[in-house]
Amino acid sequence: MKRSVAFALVAAATSVVVSLSTASAGAAGLTALAPPDTPAQAADRMVEAQPAVLKASARDKFLRHSAVAGKGGLNYVSYTRTYSGLPVYGGDFVVVTNPSGGVLSTSIAQNEPLNVSVLPKVPVDRAAEIAKGEGTEVTEVTAPKLTVMAQGAGRLAYEVVVNGTAQGRESKLHVFVDAQTGEVVEKWDEVQDGQGSGYYNGPVTIGTTQSGSTYSMTDPARPGVRCGGQGGTAYTGPDDSWGNATGTNLETACVDALYAVGKQWDMLSAWLGRNGINGTGGGFPIRVGLNDANAFWNGSYTNFGRSSDSQRQATPMDVVAHEFGHAIFQTTPGGSGGSTEKGGLNESTGDIFGALTEFYANQPAQYDPPDLSVGEEVNLSGNGPIRYMHRPSQVSGHPDCYSSSVPSLEVHRGAGVQNHWFYLLSQGTNPTNGQPVSPTCNGSTVTGIGIQKAGQIFMGALQRKTTTWTHQLVRRASLEAAIQLFPGSCAEFNATKAAWTAVSVPAASGEPASCASGNDFSLTLNPTSANVQPGQQATATVGTQTTSGSAQSVSFSASGLPSGATASFSPASVTSGGSSTLTISVPAGTASGSYSVIVTADGSSVDRTATFTLTVGAASNVVFNDTFETGLGWTTNASGTDTATSGVWERGDPAATASGTALQLGTTVSGTNGLVTGRLAGTAAGDYDVDGGLTSIRSPEIALPTGTLTLNLSWYLAHLNNASSADYFRVRVLSGATSTQVFQQLGAASNRAGAWQTATVNLSSYAGQTIRLLIETADASTASLVEAGVDNVTITRS
Template structure:
């Protein structure tokens, strides 16, 4: 312990897969008695569903599916699948089937909206697609070989997928680009690097895990370690770390490792998740970034400093926010996609920041739990960068969803789901020192408490698909609430009321309760 001194299935032979109703049980399934048995039973249930009726999954004889992952959290198993069409990968063809411990399907999440019927011969060459993709970044570095792909837009869109590194807006970029294989237009471009603004905060004397060789590597949380911008983990002559000075890099790692450890514990004890990636692991962190910023780049989190250089940017909600991007990336559907998905990704980071602060529950002298984001960073002297109870207190951030929401910057767009989560967790008039939250439809909402809201949100992410929108998040969260808390319908009703209160309206076919 280290102390801070100062502080393929390839579905049937035809390749066709399908879903039954969300209440269908597997009649002859054996009783599961261990976590691995539960996963095996979930796969058996899902594959029986898949073989029964292709219509709900919009499958054709040209389609084949591949099982991607099986995750078990709080008694619910989530089996995710991808698909190919005519041998080509389908971006947006993914789906998730969730089962309970009896093998009963309790939720399904299907991204694709209709069957595919698209020509698979490109007019552009791979070299032409690569050139177009590389032109989307400044100082282009590596790029992947263009991969011919079908995008699940309507009946399908043929495109080349290219991942290219470089810079955008002066920041590191790992851009996923889809180039229309017929016209050369940019069909979609999304950055794997999810940037956020950090703050600086010291937790006083803390204890966190390291290795016996005096290295800032957690011996109990695989993958968690901290070092400088070269990626080399910090080491020392003894087990005392940091001096409590705001711009000291070793102190930055103390704050970062402590916060990441608390988030790991929250995921396990509150949400039933096994590590940040869901399979018992997490990712390293770096400090000393010479920017007033912090970000996740798909492989590690990176923390800079305040604009005046006085404080490092590794406060608890900032660290948990950046690892929240890693959770978003490692749940079904991944992290790249549309601008609207980017806004939901940013909100996910904020939600995990709040969850981690409330789980840790530090006294007022340090960082007491709240629903403000980066409230102590004072990045440019203006306090929080986002406020979940009333996002509009930050200029340009909406409280309510509208037709213009998907066009906003991702950090501003985060306000809508943040507002939904606050209403779900705390309510519109929570008391206890928490601020009131105005609703968009004038209703009053009683909160469920942050732990219960967090369980519903984690279940929602486990039903995430490649093309993620506020409407899809609403539909998935209703399924999650019903699946996790059945036979109670109170949670389902509160989830619906909170979405209505931020103007994300009913979705066709959304699950009802009872």
């Protein structure tokens, strides 16, 4: 479909209608409606179906990082990437879904598949020395970690964190050293600077807690938010009265800071649909009393100093919101690390959240009325405001307009272009609310859409952020956000585009050309599974239905087929409301097994997918069969929440281990491969056993027909007498948003030899649904020797 991104997308089906009738297995059954996919499931299926559009290589693996709900029912599902087991810096991406499981757009900065050696030439200690030379007053250098940078076909580099001080303040400098040449490729400081006025908010109410007769400056309604001195602990007192309203009093500074972040928190919820500072209901501590005319965010807390004349603390509303704006930037996809250009966009983000918070608080003139200047009432160095969003060039060296020199500017100067764009988008060139006139770079006139809508579009762009982040990528992301947040309206899209053009940011590759939106459709398969012998065909009806807006053109494709198999659609495309016949031709000699074929319906406004389970060479009552002799798409740590440090689940040929009793079995039930927790043996029995907690592995999607369904699998759990009932082997069924445990074996303080057993589970309650199996093993208490294995997973219908 024509997308506002660099490549086509797919999405999850909202429902699947099941009735068995294929060319090779034609028994008819009842119909059932599957539960809607969660945003994460819809995004996962897109990742599985279209690795090519994600610029994936055969050595890539993807890990879902988070799924965050936003304004307008949109969901932002972020992923990280590894290459040959190494983290990929710049390989992350974000999938945006609508409430019904349709994928709307994807934000990815990587331009080509990786193909790079992962064997370094520069020794680790040399990389540490090179990185140390980039710091000033260095107190610690962390151990270099190999990573792959997504630059061209890839660059192998060491990431080193150099801790210390720089220009009188804390520094956590991330340095990337080329692992082949020793060149410093990139560096960025985790500590983000910010400056502002010592303005006070007057008598206000703040959130505090009471324990016995002691009160604390800890906000009970905003987890993680507290305020205190440089030691990091919250101020306490015998009563709930704080500060004395003077500019030098640190309790007063905390009153201002707590009030400001409280307003910012409320603004994020009411205006932008964000849950807390970090997006998941959490915040961060505040420190005051920094002996410097500055304020900063260091990656885990905010820290506020004083004005240069030491007459007031730097905790006015816009400065506090600016520093917590860095926290928002860090906790949206793509983090805060990256290029100098990204650093400038980070600084601008702080300024924008400062303005949004001031407008939300809407204080009267005697305090801090809404405006779009930064630190406008502080006389930090005798020069007035630090930055002007309506005309950044009022501060020398801060450009109004984008040019080729902007990406390399010092970050505070580089903030000007995005600040100017936000001013034009929210206020326009000639505001009528008392804000100043804002000249454009092309002489155009821009009509503002108001700061609340502008903030929603900017937040929508931040939710699409990647590790690589540029002005052009923000432009593309904000245009996508404008379309998806305000369907059926072109005013917001047109204003967003006009404001970017007015500050000379050029169009990005793949950005949306028009504001068309609001059209949607559903996708069904009938049937959703089939059994075929090699040399035969399976057919299914692919149905579409317009669910909102106007009908749209939909084209079809399929992925996940057995090697050599082909899929055709007749017709190849329809107008939503029409149907097509899918024919899968399986060549002679195709290996037996179950294959999850993902059918993609590529629309002009939204994409959807559904899973067709194709079982080759099995009896007609077999719905799914995996002997693990070929890879069918099981994924380790699919949710990104596993904690095990060794012995993680993998598919392979296991090596036998023993310690007085058999532990890891070196034989499988059939063939040579199975699922096993750490297939290698090592020099001792415990070298590759499960350690550190949970390891999990998740099956591909399995579309279940109606009828009586039975899961059978071969399994074992082995351990020594240092195990306990906290250790376990479990099988779960994932369906929609639910996860149900269907089988469990607990550990015990006794020797348990590895021995293949069979588990049988009735899955009839899931008939007509698309599910996944999740297998878990944990060494969950004190360290113990735990091994597990699985083979021959079969689901049958009777």
